[in-house]
Amino acid sequence: SQQGEEDPQALSIQEGENATMNCSYKTSINNLQWYRQNSGRGLVHLILIRSNEREKHSGRLRVTLDTSKKSSSLLITASRAADTASYFCATDSRGAGSYQLTFGKGTKLSVIP
């Protein structure tokens, strides 16, 4: 079953602008991860936020997590044409000794030079 749902499905912005993508999920989680996929290629891990964290930064990336609303957001600041890709959130909600990442359907980001 699909756990994470990204919003919007597609986003088009000008280079230099900020891009914000949202992810909602249904059940309690251990952590939430964001991945990036360039067209047709394998996914690349961007950042992880644990369930007891509210905000995390990595370079131009800022991730927030609101467990009360079961939602997360990914902000990419000062976007570049090279940021054009699809972005997926993935949730890990299994117990000790077993885990399974469940991915959303993704947000397709286009950054126009």
Next chain:
Amino acid sequence: EAQVTQNPRYLITVTGKKLTVTCSQNMNHEYMSWYRQDPGLGLRQIYYSMNVEVTDKGDVPEGYKVSRKEKRNFPLILESPSPNQTSLYFCAVGTPYEQYFGPGTRLTVT
């Protein structure tokens, strides 16, 4: 260099002809997983393995088999492929905190 390798990268086959997609890793991770990616549906997990000889079903296991006889390899087997298994397949390895994806195998079943 840390790598996840999938073979073949592209495959066109016919309904009912058994095929195997291989996945190999040199990162010594215990966890390996297979996903399929379809337009509008995102990534869906087929099977995963926590360790050698330990495999479990993901969200869409029907029509697929896996085996984990050694740590580095996790082949995906389609005993009797059907057109609805036409998809882009990814192998992933890693930990609960980060997964590394292979380059993908684009499978077409006619």
